[in-house]
Amino acid sequence: MDKSAKSVRKDWLLIQKLIEKNRKVLDIGCGEGELIENLNKNKQSDTKGLEINGEYVRKAISKGLVVIQGDAEKDLYQYDDESFDYVILSQTLQAMYSPKSVLLEMLRIGGKVIVSFPNFGHWKIRLKLLATGRMPITEKLPYSWYETPNIHFFTIKDFQEMCMDSNIFIEKSIGISESGRQFEINEKSLLSNLIVNEAIFLLSKSGIEPIKIKSKTLVSSGSQAIQV
């Protein structure tokens, strides 16, 4: 993804707001490292980067940043479990071959995950598809279908559903409208999915996951005996 494009910077400010001071952060798809610089400076974080484009990587390294040239879909396995407080993926989930596995890997290596993505459920996109019968090309998604790096299109609702099915807990979700207005996304409201241009989700491993106890004692739960 072209991180030098001005349009993706709105989400960076929001991402910074979600992160407390002095945290360990991994920025996946970090480009030339602008977000890393901001986080290190404003939040005193210890931020590392992963970026697939060698030219961007070298620019980031020349700024003194800690960045590895690599592929999010292949190289996340080398990080230890829980080795970061936050793992960020901004504007690239839709370009992944297997977005869900990447997301789960991010949750393995980080306590919390921040993802931002363009919402394909925006009313203008829906209208364009309905009216023209062709794949919509918009400011946020400016490519023709045959040359787009965005191979997985999804809407806010799709994303929420996947989180639910995969036991991923949504701690916070923020939408940015076309005019730049920011608001909390209401899970029930259909409106968000229509007007949000760009969404930012703060995720963690689901809090309702039962505690794993090594003992094999059977515990009775309701009428059923379950093994824990």
Place this chain on the structure above:
Amino acid sequence: MEKKIELKKDIIYPCDVVKFVNFKLKLESGNSINNFQIKYKTYGKLNSEKSNAILICHALTADQFVGDPNPVTKKPGWWNHMVGPYKPIDTEKYFVICSNVIGGCMGSTGPKEINEENNLPYALNFPTVTIKDMVAAQKMLVDALGIKKLFSVIGASMGAMQVLQWVIDYPKSVNSVIHIAGALKHSTQNIAFHEVGRQAIMSDPNWNKGNYLEDQKPERGLAVARMIAHITYLSEKALYRKFGRKLQSRDIISFGFDADFQVESYLRYQGKTFVDRFDANSYLYMTRAMDYFDVTNILPKVMKFNSEDNNHIHYFIISFTSDWLFPTNENKEIIKILNKAGKKVSFTEIVTDKGHDSFLLDEPEFIDVVAGFLESNFKIIKGS
């Protein structure tokens, strides 16, 4: 007898020499070297805080003359475009040290030098040295120069092996490292190539079990060793681009065994010029040191258990796409270990068809990122 460290100008080469008198350098093999010396070059000035020193570790057949003309070949230093005033490794800013490794043949104690005990060249009586031993000797030089912490240690190929050894043995003495085209261990294929080279030397009748005379050196064997090695430093694509099937000084093939093809003539030239500057026995020792290098098990342990000592280091790994001697995937093995241990590691792969030797050539992306890494990290340590 009292131990003594003598630092002085060398009388043979235009460089400095440090003599460790009555010192016993314990080697990894269990042997030791007494009264050894290291010849080295420095460039630039050490600042008052002694915080701007960079150690450059040379590769298999290079030497201390990194940034000025080599007194033997009269050619520019082996990294002349990298080291000097306002160059990527800027000697207006940094104090650069480059020493000839122990076992080498540009004046540091090695098989070519005279053994004081019998006044004869060491030849094969010289003990086997390893990368660890080379680094131990370098550390003694750095200590002798009064430098507690190097700003950076930089090395490619065999130099990269030394860089890893520095991180393992003396992590507190380095701020950052640039590891170029190296690996955790010398690969099977690389050992195989080295063995062919050594056999070429040892089957030259002039080699005489290492006891060759000054005017009767195993030049043919050493030249063949260099020809083989030189192929491994390039890539098929680069060879094709440079020579194709072009003929040398003739229009038709000779139906004989002359150097019909340009590539043959080129390799012969490489072999011929190499013997004028390199010692055959030293070549045996140096290649062996590389073969023995394997930190696959020790590096993860050091990273895990000596964490406090090496957490501060910024590790920078660089590889080249067409390098088949130390390919990207082998460089990545190092990154995996460092990442697993949560270290500050950066990595980039340079796209080039020039093979392993790319680090010696004019590769703008490579040169710029080395300069950028040093400049930005120097600002960081100065600020802290």
